């Protein structure tokens with residue numbers, strides 16, 4: 001028999017969750033007509049990899065076919081009548097060149113869409129709409145908005161279309177999609193600089209926080225009446241695949257743990273930079289992860305001490321932001337442990353995740369970015 005206390009604990013556990021929605025896929029990386037690597041792909045896999053690394057519990061909804069060939073922490077729904085989504089990524093202009101602008105993506109197989117009825121009945125604190133192959137429908141995003149306190153969206157889930165002959169990924173204008181009217185109800189929209197050209201940032205920033213990532217140059221956060229650039233971390237790029245996904249995973253991990261937006265974006269930049277240093281889905285060194293978790297804890301304590309309830313001061317970097325950047329950078333460059341010591345979370349035995357206190361965002365979702373700020377930042381012309 002389940003006791004009331006146990007039931008309450010279970011409910012808390014169910015509620016303190018990040019819900020990731022998007023299909024896993026098979027990635028094939030091709031250069032000069034040669035297959036260079038094959039890997040588990042899909043934004044959902046990169047994001048859950050980061051959240052697991054940061055010991056944040058999540059729930060994942062993904063669909064694959066019976067041909068799905070990778071072991072994963074979160075079992076997908078297997079659709080007997082469908083094949084797993086497959087992407088071919090062509091890097092013929094040079095993998096070390098100009099980041100994603102050198103990459104031509106082709107969706108050569110598409111698994112089923114994720115429908116509202118595929119989502120769990122339980123509420124989640126954070127929802128992440130992170131499709132890659134057009135699997136998220138407007139109705140699915142709407143259902144996520146209804147059942148999550150705050151929803152983060154990767155624009156690639158909304159604006160991709162696929163050539164009917166060879167599956168080449170093309171982008172359409174955000175305002176031409178069925179998702180546009182939902183934007184005022186989401187909290188964060190993340191786009192790469194290439195994707196940002198397909199939306200009117202000046203318009204969308206009035207409704208939600210817009211984060212535009214820019215490869216080795218870091219990212220920029222836009223809000224209604226302010227914007228701020230967030231410094232990158234140095235990286236030796238091997239493969240840009242998944243950088244944007246890992247960025248979003250790190251950003252979400254920061255917000256989930258109560259960091260202010262500029263600090264959370266630093267965590268996003270850190271995980272983006274770690275991801276480009278490896279081919280395919282990255283394996284994070286366990287000691288590096290511990291150092292990053294320690295820095296995040298320290299930062300949380302520091303910000304608690306200097307917290308102000310002054311909601312007028314939005315979009316200002318918290319005191320000590322630059323120091324936090326330096327500390328994370330140091331955590332990254334501290335010599336890694338030996339290869340034998342490297343810990344890859346074995347997908348078949350999920351790492352135990354700790355329960356963390358996630359702020360309740362239902363009422364305050366839109367004040368997510370009104371945290372502790374001090375340094376003034378550039379504001380938009382003509383705005384306060």
Ligand SMILES: Nc1ncnc2c1ncn2[C@@H]1O[C@H](COP(=O)(O)OP(=O)(O)O)[C@@H](O)[C@H]1O
Nearest residue numbers: 100192213214215216218235243244269272273
């Ligand atoms: N070469 C790089 N060096 C350091 N950081 C990088 C590099 N490439 C990407 N990143 C980090 O990853 C984030 C996402 O990368 P980006 O290429 O903009 O996204 P996407 O993969 O969606 O195109 C960047 O904002 C940055 O923080």
Ligand SMILES: O=P([O-])([O-])O[C@@H]1[C@@H](O)[C@H](O)[C@@H](O)[C@H](O)[C@@H]1O
Nearest residue numbers: 041042043087241242243244245
């Ligand atoms: O590199 P990135 O843009 O962050 O994200 C990638 C997607 O664009 C791609 O469709 C998918 O096959 C990769 O596994 C990865 O999810």
